[in-house]
Amino acid sequence: MRISMLRGLEYKYMNTFMHRMDPRAKVFYPIVCMVITLLTVNVLTLTLILSTAILLAFAAKTLRRLLETLRGLFLLTMMIFLLNLIFMGVERCAIAFAYAFRLVVLGATFSIFFMTTSPEDMALAMVKVGIPYEYALAFMSSIRFVPTLARDLQTIIDAQRSRGLELDSGGIIQRAKNFLPILIPLMVFEIRRSYRIAEAMESRAFGSVRKRTYVHELRLRFSDYVFIMSCVIGLVLYLFARTIWGV
Amino acid sequence: MRRCVIKVKDLWFRYEEGPWVLKGINLEIYEGDLLAIMGPNGAGKTTLIKHFNGLLKPVKGLVEVMGMDTRKVSVSKLARYVGLVFQNPDHQIFAETVEEEVAFALKNFKFSADEVKNRLNKILKEMGLEKYRRRVPFNLSGGEKRRVAMASVLVYDPVVVVFDEPTLGQDLKQKERLGKFLWRLNDEGKAIVVVTHDVEFVADYIDEVVLLSDGKIVARGRAQEILTDRDLLKKVRLLPPQLAETAFLLERTLNLKLEGNFLRIDGFVDCLRRWLNENIDAKRS
Amino acid sequence: MKAIEVKNLSFKYRGADEWALKDINLEIGEGEFVLIVGPTGCGKSTLCRCLNGLIPHFYEGEYVGDVYVYGIRVRETPTHVLARYVGMVFQEPEDQLIMTNVEREVAFGPENLGLPREEVIRRIDWALEVLGIKHLRERAPYELSGGEQQKVAIASILAMKPKILILDEPTSSLDPSSAKEVLDLLTELREELKVTIVLVEHRLELIASRVDRVIVMDHGRVVDDGDPREVLIKDHVVKLGVGVPKVLRAYKRLWPGKALGRPPLTPGEFVRQVVNTYEEMRDKS
Numbered sequence: 001m002r003i004s005m006l007r008g009l010e011y012k013y014m015n016t017f018m019h020r021m022d023p024r025a026k027v028f029y030p031i032v033c034m035v036i037t038l039l040t041v042n043v044l045t046l047t048l049i050l051s052t053a054i055l056l057a058f059a060a061k062t063l064r065r066l067l068e069t070l071r072g073l074f075l076l077t078m079m080i081f082l083l084n085l086i087f088m089g090v091e092r093c094a095i096a097f098a099y100a101f102r103l104v105v106l107g108a109t110f111s112i113f114f115m116t117t118s119p120e121d122m123a124l125a126m127v128k129v130g131i132p133y134e135y136a137l138a139f140m141s142s143i144r145f146v147p148t149l150a151r152d153l154q155t156i157i158d159a160q161r162s163r164g165l166e167l168d169s170g171g172i173i174q175r176a177k178n179f180l181p182i183l184i185p186l187m188v189f190e191i192r193r194s195y196r197i198a199e200a201m202e203s204r205a206f207g208s209v210r211k212r213t214y215v216h217e218l219r220l221r222f223s224d225y226v227f228i229m230s231c232v233i234g235l236v237l238y239l240f241a242r243t244i245w246g247v
Numbered sequence: 248m249r250r251c252v253i254k255v256k257d258l259w260f261r262y263e264e265g266p267w268v269l270k271g272i273n274l275e276i277y278e279g280d281l282l283a284i285m286g287p288n289g290a291g292k293t294t295l296i297k298h299f300n301g302l303l304k305p306v307k308g309l310v311e312v313m314g315m316d317t318r319k320v321s322v323s324k325l326a327r328y329v330g331l332v333f334q335n336p337d338h339q340i341f342a343e344t345v346e347e348e349v350a351f352a353l354k355n356f357k358f359s360a361d362e363v364k365n366r367l368n369k370i371l372k373e374m375g376l377e378k379y380r381r382r383v384p385f386n387l388s389g390g391e392k393r394r395v396a397m398a399s400v401l402v403y404d405p406v407v408v409v410f411d412e413p414t415l416g417q418d419l420k421q422k423e424r425l426g427k428f429l430w431r432l433n434d435e436g437k438a439i440v441v442v443t444h445d446v447e448f449v450a451d452y453i454d455e456v457v458l459l460s461d462g463k464i465v466a467r468g469r470a471q472e473i474l475t476d477r478d479l480l481k482k483v484r485l486l487p488p489q490l491a492e493t494a495f496l497l498e499r500t501l502n503l504k505l506e507g508n509f510l511r512i513d514g515f516v517d518c519l520r521r522w523l524n525e526n527i528d529a530k531r532s
Numbered sequence: 533m534k535a536i537e538v539k540n541l542s543f544k545y546r547g548a549d550e551w552a553l554k555d556i557n558l559e560i561g562e563g564e565f566v567l568i569v570g571p572t573g574c575g576k577s578t579l580c581r582c583l584n585g586l587i588p589h590f591y592e593g594e595y596v597g598d599v600y601v602y603g604i605r606v607r608e609t610p611t612h613v614l615a616r617y618v619g620m621v622f623q624e625p626e627d628q629l630i631m632t633n634v635e636r637e638v639a640f641g642p643e644n645l646g647l648p649r650e651e652v653i654r655r656i657d658w659a660l661e662v663l664g665i666k667h668l669r670e671r672a673p674y675e676l677s678g679g680e681q682q683k684v685a686i687a688s689i690l691a692m693k694p695k696i697l698i699l700d701e702p703t704s705s706l707d708p709s710s711a712k713e714v715l716d717l718l719t720e721l722r723e724e725l726k727v728t729i730v731l732v733e734h735r736l737e738l739i740a741s742r743v744d745r746v747i748v749m750d751h752g753r754v755v756d757d758g759d760p761r762e763v764l765i766k767d768h769v770v771k772l773g774v775g776v777p778k779v780l781r782a783y784k785r786l787w788p789g790k791a792l793g794r795p796p797l798t799p800g801e802f803v804r805q806v807v808n809t810y811e812e813m814r815d816k817s
Contacts, residue, residue, distance in 0.1 A: 013633070013670065013672070118632055118633065119632055120632065120633065120636050141630055144631070144632055155333065155335075156338050156339065158297065158302050158333070159331075159333045159338050160339060161322045161323070161326070162302065162326050162333070162400075163326065163352040163355060164323045164326050164327070164351075164355030164356045165351075166321070166323050182341075184341040185337065185339055185340055188340075188385060189338065192337070193627060196622070196624065196627040197630065198590075199581075199590050199622075200622055200627055202586060202589075202611045202615075203584055203586065203611065203618075203619070203689075204615060204619075204640055204641040204644060204688065204689070204692065205611075205612040205616065205641060205645050205692065207644075208612035208613075208644045208645055209645065209646030210646075212646060213642070213646055213649055214643060215636075215643060215649060215652050215653060216639075287707055287709070288677060288678060289677075388572075388573060389572065389573075390573075415704060416572070416701065416704045416734070417572065417734075418570075418572045418734060418774070419571075419770075419775045420571060420772070420773030421571075421773065423773075444707045444708055446708065447737075484707060484709040485708055485709070486709060486712060489777060489778045489779055489799060490778050490779070490782070493779055493799035495799075496800065496802075496803040497803055500803055500807060501803075501806065501807060512785065515782050516782050516785045516786055519782070519786060519806070523806075523810070526810075
C-alpha cells in the first residue's frame with residue numbers, strides 16, 4: 001500500500017466540465033456506478049463502467065493519476081482475487097475475478113469524484129442539502145488534512161527508523177508491536193494539532209452568527225440536470241438489461 | 248589521521264518521477280568536523296541528511312558511511328553510526344516514561360541489559376534529565392522534550408550526530424546552551440552536522456559552512472569566510488549575520504576594514520576597538 | 533479609550549502547578565506597535581491568548597483580574613465577538629490554513645461574521661492587495677512557501693478588519709528572507725492601516741528598531757516596559773535570554789556607560805555611531 005495510491009483522491013484545480021459541475025449532480029455518477037457494480041458479477045458490465053470512468057478521467061485531465069491509483073490498487077485486487085479463488089474453487093474463476101474487479105471499478109468511479117471536486121465545494125453541497133456547516137467543515141477538513149497527515153506519518157517513520165526501529169522484520173505480532181512507536185506519536189501529534197487548528201478557527205469568529213455568508217455559490221445548471229438524467233437513464237437501462245439478460 | 252565518516256560522491260536524488268532534488272553532491276565529512284548545512288527552503292538540505300543514515304538511497308551516485316555503501320546496508324545498521332535528531336521532538340516521543348523513550352534505540356540495537364542500564368544512567372545525568380526519569384515525556388516542556396529527543400540519540404554514542412533545525416523557536420540562553428553542548432560533543436571527537444537557517448547561531452558556534460542551493464553545493468568554507476560574502480548569501484536567500492552586515496557598512500562608509508574573526512561579539516569588539524585606536528591615534532599624530 | 537487594558541491579570545492553566553501569568557498590569561494605546569519579548573515559557577503566548585479571549589473561553593483554568601479590549605470585558609465576551617476587534621496570527625501556517633484555496637481561506641473569517649456577500653468579496657480583494665498576494669488567489673496554500681503562507685494567514689485575519697492585530701511568533705518557522713519580508717510587510721501595514729499591533733518575536737534584529745515599545749516578560753510577569761532602546765540596553769534583559777541585537781551588545785561593550793547618542797538597533801545605526809565617534813575624535817585632534 002503506497003502513499004501514491006492516495007493521489008487518486010487528491011483534488012487539484014483544473015478547468016474542465018467535470019471540475020465545474022455542481023457536486024450534487026456529480027455525485028450521481030459514483031452512486032449509480034456503485035449500485036450497478038454491487039448488483040452485477042458480469043465482467044462485461046464492469047468493464048463498461050470502468051470505461052466510462054476512464055473516459056471521464058480523460059475529459060477531466062486526470063487520467064494519469066487515475067491509472068496510478070489503479071496500479072496501486074492492483075496488489076489489493078490480486079489478493080482478493082486469489083482469496084476468492086481459494087474459497088470458491090477454480091471453476092468459479094470468472095466470478096472471483098469479478099469480485100476483485102469490482103474493487104477497481106468502485107475505486108475508479110469514486111476517484112473521479114474526489115479528484116474533480118474541491119473539499120470546499122463538497123462542504124457547500126452538504127450545507128445546501130441541509131447538513132449543518134460545522135459537520136460539513138469537519139468533513140472537508142479531514143480531506144484537506146490527509147496530505148498533512150501523510151507527511152507527518154512519513155516524518156515519524158523516518159525518526160523512529162533513525163533510532164533503529166525495523167519495520168519489516170519479525171513475525172506478525174512483532175511487526176504489529178513495531179507500529180506502536182509510529183501510531184502513538186502520530187495520534188498525539190494530530191490531536192494536539194487539531195487543538196491548534198481549533199483555536200485558530202475560534203480566532204476567526206467561527207461559530208459566530210447564525211446566518212453565515214457564503215461567497216461561493218453552488219447553482220445547479222441545465223448541464224448539471226442533463227448529467228443527472230444521464231446517470232439515472234444509465235441506471236434504468238442497466239436494470240432493464242438485468243431483467244432481460246441477467247447481467 | 249582523522250577518519251572520513253561520510254563520503255558523498257556525485258549524489259543525484261529525486262522522489263519517484265519528480266524533479267531532481269539533489270544534483271551531483273560531493274561532500275566529505277570527517278571525525279571532529281563541526282559543520283552547518285545552510286540554504287533556502289527547498290534547496291535539499293533535509294533530503295541530503297536523510298541520505299546519511301540510509302533513509303533515502305541515491306538514485307545516482309554513492310553515499311558511504313564508515314566505508315559502507317548505504318544502498319547495501321539497512322537503515323538500522325547505519326543509524327548506529329549516524330544519529331539524526333529531528334526538528335520536532337513530538338514526531339518521535341511515544342513512550343510512557345523518559346527512561347523508556349531514551350532507551351528505545353538501545354533496545355532496537357540489541358544492547359545487553361547491563362549496557363542499557365549504564366548508558367541510560369550516564370546520558371540522563373549528562374543531560375540533566377535524571378529528575379525526569381520516570382516522568383511522562385508528553386507532558387514536558389518544549390525544551391525538556393528536545394533534550395529527551397537528543398538524549399535518545401546520543402545514548403548510543405553515534406560517531407556522527409546530525410541536527411535538523413535545532414534552534415527553531417529557541418531563546419538566546421537555550422541557543423547558548425545548545426551551542427556549548429555541540430562544542431562538547433565535538434571535543435569528544437564526534438562529527439557534528441547542523442542543518443539550519445540561523446546565521447547568528449552558526450556565526451557564534453559553528454566552524455564550517457556548506458551552502459546548498461537548488462540541489463547543489465555552492466560553497467564550502469570557514470564560517471567567517473562564507474558568512475561575510477554578501478553576494479553568496481544573497482544567492483541562497485540568507486541574510487548576513489548582523490555583525491557581518493555592520494562590518495560591510497563600516498568598510499563602505501569609513502573604509503574601515505576589520506581583520507580577524509568579527510562575527511562573534513567578542514571578536515567584533517576587539518577588532519573594532521583595535522582599528523579605532525590605531526586610526527584615531529594615527530590621525531592624532 | 534485605550535485599545536487594550538490589562539488589570540491585575542493572573543492565569544493558571546487547568547492542571548498546571550504554576551501560574552502562567554502573575555499580576556499583569558498593562559495599557560496599550562490605539563495604533564501602538566508593541567513588541568513582547570522574553571525567554572521561552574515566560575508567558576508571552578499566554579498573554580496573547582488573554583487578549584483575544586481564547587483565555588478564558590477556549591483554555592480553562594483559574595483566571596484572576598480582567599482584560600478590556602476597547603472597553604469590552606474579555607472575560608464575559610465570547611471569542612467570536614472579540615474576533616471582530618482582535619485578530620490573531622499564529623506561528624505555524626499549517627495550523628491556520630484550512631482551505632485548499634487562498635481565496636476561500638481569506639473569505640472564511642468575513643463569512644463567519646455574516647457580512648453581506650459583496651462586502652466579503654470587497655474585503656478579500658482588499659486584503660490580497662494590501663498583502664501583495666493577489667497573484668496567489670487561486671493557488672492552494674500547501675503549494676506555497678512558508679512566507680507566502682504566513683502572508684495568506686495575515687490576509688485572512690486582516691479581511692476581518694480587526695483594530696488590534698496580535699502575532700505570536702509569526703516568523704519562527706520561516707527562513708530569514710521570508711521572515712524579513714513578513715516583518716517588513718507588518719511595518720508597512722501598520723503605517724497604512726493604523727492598526728494596533730502586538731508582536732511576539734525572537735528575531736529582534738529584524739524588527740526592534742521599528743516598534744514603539746518593548747515589553748519584557750519573565751516567569752509570568754512584566755519585568756520591563758518602554759522604549760526599545762532604553763529597555764534592550766539593560767543588562768538584565770540580555771541575561772534573561774532575550775535576543776538583543778548584537779550591534780547593541782557590541783555598542784555597550786565599546787562605549788560602556790557613555791550616553792553616546794541613540795543606542796543602535798541595526799547595523800546602519802551602529803555605523804552612524806562609529807562615524808560620529810570617529811568624527812568627534814578627529815575634530816578634537
